[in-house]
Amino acid sequence: MSLTVAVQMDPIQRIRIAGDTTFALLLEAARRGHRLLHYTPERLSMRDGRVHAAVETLMVRDQEGDHATLGSPERMDMGECDVILMRQDPPFDIAYITATHLLERLHPKTLVVNDPASVRNAPEKIFVTHFPQLMPPTLITRDKDEIEAFRREFGQIVMKPLHGHGGAAVVRILPEDPNFGSLFDLFSVTFREPWVVQRYLPRITEGDKRIILVEGEPLGAVNRVPAPNDLRSNMVRGGAANATELTEREREICATIGPELRARGLVLVGIDVIDGNLTEINVTSPTGIRAIRKVGGPDISVSVWDAIEARIGG
Secondary structure: OOOEEEOOOHHHHOHHHHHHHHHHHHHHHOOOEEEEEEEOHHHHEOOOOOEEEEEEEEEEOOOOOOOOEEEEOOOHHHHHHEEEEEEOOOOOOHHHHHHHHHHHHHOOEEEEEEEEHHHOOOHHHHHHHHOHHOOOOEEEEEEEEHHHHHHHOOOEEEEEEEOOOOOOOOEOOOOOOOOOOHHHHHHHHOOOOOEEEEEEEHHHHEEEEEEEEEEEEEEEEEEEEEEOOOOOHHHHOOOOOOOOOOOHHHHHHHHHHHHHHHOOOEEEEEEEEEEEEEEEEEOOOOOOOHHHOOOOOHHHHHHHHHHHHHHHHH
């Protein structure tokens, strides 16, 4: 089965391929003989209800600094593609939401991974709240009195912007923290959306586990340990990736959310678990495939393409 596959992503020339999940997916697609096309989100357009983009043919190689060759841009009706990978990085803003509306015009005749309507309706830090029994105590608000009451109840808390990404602006607040007022003011003028406030989980120092699910099934994981003197475990923030196995609690989490992921057409999902607590369900452009492979885990890109081909063939 040879497919025409377009990838909507940030410019491929700028990525760091060693840890890039999108690149892992492209390498596996090329290995299977699929035709690859590349375009960036601002090239996506719709005229009279038809979606098109200026796409470039793409060849990929697993060689840092010489990893991609692009052809000349050509305008293409995106309905001619078999698969579109929606893989641009957040922020999850109005531009991102608009792209989901345009791609929704194509799906499912052209399979968009992940389902654009589900991506739009399942922001990482809101979708997860469908499963409160799996989470630490969590508050979503901009109301200072609500945050103060939550802080009195739980002592140490963590605050982060609702649509933040990559560990940006994640802060820990102590029970008697004199910086809270200033941090609240800073958040108020910096972020228009509400914030996520959660009980602080002390065992974050032991790691934040990223688990990758394909069609709702957990296929691999990596434990991301924060750098010294940093709360955040994201690898882009200096977190170290270590091999790991799933605990019974983590398998319970995956079994609970898996059917909902499948029902929503969320083929590739990354979840974050700290000390048995589900903190995020990442559906926009989840990462972790290459990190899992690097620490001795499976090549999950194979399973992703098996799932995509099964959806098209089925």
